Amino acid sequence: MIELRHVSKVFPTADGELRALNDINLTIGDGDVFGIVGMSGAGKSTLVRCINLLERPTQGQVVIDGKDLCALPEKELILQRRAIAMIFQQFNLLMQRTCLKNICFPMEIAGVKPTEAKKRALEYLGIVGLPDKADAYPAQLSGGQKQRVAIARALASDPKILLCDEATSALDPKTTRDILRLIQDINRRLGITVVVITHEMAVVEEICSHVAILDHGVLQETGTVEEVFSSPKTEAGRRLVYPDGVVIDQLPAANVIRIAFNGGSSYEPLIASLAIDCGVKANILGADTRNVNGQAFGTMLLGLPDDPDQIARAMNYIKNQPNVTVEEVRDYHG
């Protein structure tokens, strides 16, 4: 289990202090695939680097399986780090080593015998689907292949945790999906806890079980992907979940509500029955469904007539429907 307790990180800069992380509290359970999303500059990379202490938090504790890493002496920290593997956007392979030697690297560091290391490295190359690339140099590989080698290298240290820092951001959509499948597969087969840093909600949708939304160094909300996706509670959350959201000022209706369908419910009859049963003519401003972990989730923006009585009736009616939540949209902009 990874626990971040009151973690803050302040960088001194030329014009004062930059507070990259502000009092972050986060618990990541064993075997989770945990997504940390945010716009660029939100502090995601700093946050993930606080987990293996590549960045030392200015305040707070980083507790992994009951051990506070910040309190460990340098030597023990180095040993702890070997159980936390990391992959990067730019792959960060050793360009002067063959793929096989790259995968052997963490084992070399840990003092595994060369013959044993080689045997295991070949095994990991098989797992990531590149059994024939043992003697190739990274420069001879495509981006997707490089990331596969990086994943094999990460596995070679036999980690409990895998940190992915924008691991698919340099890849094309198809390769991204393949790499995400591989990460998911590794999580399921080997039970490794995965922390995924990304600015793309699509990545979270694809593989994450839990998600935390980070904005300006502050943890906005956290929960299962289903919870956060069906009804993001914060401004930052909504901006990420509905990136193409309409600007309220441009909407034809003054009163906008958002309805969220939490799986299983079909929403066309709701609008029809709203008109028939309540006599409220709702205007559909936008609708969006997404498939999250096999369940259908939908949101719909409705414009209501400018009449407080009708609005109250409509809100009441929708609130009484199963599997549906509704909220008024006031501050929403895309």
Next chain:
Amino acid sequence: MDEFFGTLFGSTPVSQQLGYLQAALLENIWETLYSTALATFFSYVIGLPLGIILVAGEKNGIRPLPRPLMSVLNFVINILRSVPFLILMIVVMPLSRLILGTSIGTEATIIPLTIAAFPFVARLVEGSLRETDAGVIEAAHAMGCTPFQIVRKVMLPEALPSLVTGFTTAAITILSYGAMSAAIGGGGLGSLSIVNGYQRRMYLILYVTVILLVILVQIIQSVGTWAANRLDHRGGKSRKTRLRVRFNDPIHLEIGPDEQDGDGEKHRSEKGGFQ
């Protein structure tokens, strides 16, 4: 005609110069080679660790050292690099006497050569090591490398082609500095060209020795460049790839047959690795 040869080859008869060359050339080539080789070796013995310290010990390095120590190191290196070599040779004569028992002769030039060259080598090594991708060093940290392991297993191997290029530059610079060893009675091709060729006006000797020096430099440079290329696996410069590019075969540019992500090709050409 005699007058023409007189201006061209100097006043000493050509046959006499040839005789002199025959007697002295091999020995002087040998002296040039071994004083250059030894001075280069000792320059790296001192300069390589210093270059590593310059990179690893700085504020954001992998093993920051106290600021005053780094400042002193930088200062000393700059001072040594700014003293003219001729002056340096004379200044370190007592040191040569202390170490070798003599302050003149070919052996005695190795010490001033080393002292002049190790700060230069330290800077060359520093430059090469700074090329190491910061992301790769970060990955090494994340994998639990000690600072020593990062230097030995990441920085030095990753910078190897650049280090070899630097080594070539250092060896050639030391070779040309060695020519000045005539000032303290050292031997070698440089000294032969200055003392016998120029000062004693045996111009044939001057030409031959200078041409030999040019050839030596060419050989060292070619071998160095060849080795650096040979050791360079960064940026798609593998032999196979180069050949494919040479034959301009666009179909086979995508090396991975099993993964068509198309991204790799773009990446390689962006990096300009095919030059």
